[in-house]
Amino acid sequence: MKDLLANNSYKRLAFYNKGFINLSEEDWFDYKQDYMNHAHLIEDKFVDSNSIRVRITDDYTIDIPTELNDIAKEISKAVEFLDNIEDWDPDEGELYTYSTLKNAASFLADYSIWVLNEQGFVIPTPKIYPGPNGTIDILWKNEKFKLLVNVRSHPDLSATFYGKTNDGEEFVEGKFKIGNINQNVFLVLLEQYK
Amino acid sequence: MVDFEVEEIPDEDSLYMRVHKNWIRDGELNPGTFRNNLGGMSTDWSKYSGPEQTRNRVIAYDKDPDNYGVLGMNVGDVRKIPDQAVVHKPLDDNRSHTDIEGVKETKQRVLYLEIVNWEITLPNLIQE
Numbered sequence: 001m002k003d004l005l006a007n008n009s010y011k012r013l014a015f016y017n018k019g020f021i022n023l024s025e026e027d028w029f030d031y032k033q034d035y036m037n038h039a040h041l042i043e044d045k046f047v048d049s050n051s052i053r054v055r056i057t058d059d060y061t062i063d064i065p066t067e068l069n070d071i072a073k074e075i076s077k078a079v080e081f082l083d084n085i086e087d088w089d090p091d092e093g094e095l096y097t098y099s100t101l102k103n104a105a106s107f108l109a110d111y112s113i114w115v116l117n118e119q120g121f122v123i124p125t126p127k128i129y130p131g132p133n134g135t136i137d138i139l140w141k142n143e144k145f146k147l148l149v150n151v152r153s154h155p156d157l158s159a160t161f162y163g164k165t166n167d168g169e170e171f172v173e174g175k176f177k178i179g180n181i182n183q184n185v186f187l188v189l190l191e192q193y194k
Numbered sequence: 195m196v197d198f199e200v201e202e203i204p205d206e207d208s209l210y211m212r213v214h215k216n217w218i219r220d221g222e223l224n225p226g227t228f229r230n231n232l233g234g235m236s237t238d239w240s241k242y243s244g245p246e247q248t249r250n251r252v253i254a255y256d257k258d259p260d261n262y263g264v265l266g267m268n269v270g271d272v273r274k275i276p277d278q279a280v281v282h283k284p285l286d287d288n289r290s291h292t293d294i295e296g297v298k299e300t301k302q303r304v305l306y307l308e309i310v311n312w313e314i315t316l317p318n319l320i321q322e
Contacts, residue, residue: 081219088216089257091255092214092216092217093226093229093231127219127220127224129219129224129225130216130224130226131225132226132298135226137224137226137303139225141222141307146304146307146308147304148303149300150299150300161300162300162301162304164304173300173301
């Protein structure tokens with residue numbers, strides 16, 4: 001592990017219930033002894049230093065490459081919305097849960113990383129919204145196309161999608177299981193934004 | 195039994211729909227706005243209601259009308275969205291009440307985003 005730290009491609013990241021600490025290997029031992037007296041260690045691992053860690057819940061985080069910083073921010077906004085919502089009117093319908101948010105965030109992170117690694121471009125950043133009946137909507141909407149992905153509460157329940165170019169020339173429609181997506185299906189729209 | 199007869203709604207008329215402020219984020223309309231409640235998406239027919247009346251109906255439910263905006267949509271445009279049916283369903287206290295029946299899946303909700311306009315806006319709304 002020291003070799004990994006030496007070439008600066010990895011950093012040691014410990015995630016506690018009170019937040020992150022990020023230390024050099026040399027400082028690690030002393031600090032850990034002190035910090036452990038005050039916080040519960042949830043996770044202690046080496047991660048790629050070119051990634052951003054997004055907290056969904058205290059025991060569930062997602063690492064996203066820094067190139068996808070805007071995607072990470074949007075996922076964080078959806079978490080903050082749920083963390084801070086106080087005046088959701090129940091007459092407006094059921095609000096999504098952290099479990100559903102895990103599914104949606106995992107899909108969005110996995111898909112955007114796949115496009116970055118395999119297709120070589122950064123996808124436009126969508127908005128994450130509450131959907132009908134406790135679901136989550138992920139919406140791409142720009143001058144070239146609209147694409148809506150609806151994620152349900154359990155990963156075994158299919159997510160559905162519909163997208164179209166604004167000129168109506170192309171459209172995509174279907175469903176997929178989270179974690180088992182045909183990765184090419186949205187590219188007809190997303191590539192227009194390269 | 196409702197006092198008002200059910201009428202056929204012409205394509206050229208409009209429908210008005212209330213939207214709570216929670217369905218706006220970063221100034222943009224959330225497609226989750228378009229959803230069924232008890233079998234249909236509740237709207238008011240322009241023949242018997244204006245946007246202000248649609249918004250103010252929430253007062254009867256002890257809700258603050260300032261928390262709501264109102265969307266307008268053309269009936270003919272709604273009927274062009276697959277599997278949508280515009281059905282006049284007058285109530286004793288609201289002759290204009292109209293349900294838009296049919297599924298509100300991703301396809302329908304994307305297409306609704308393309309046909310609605312704001313009749314009464316909410317603060318911080320970005321209008322296209």
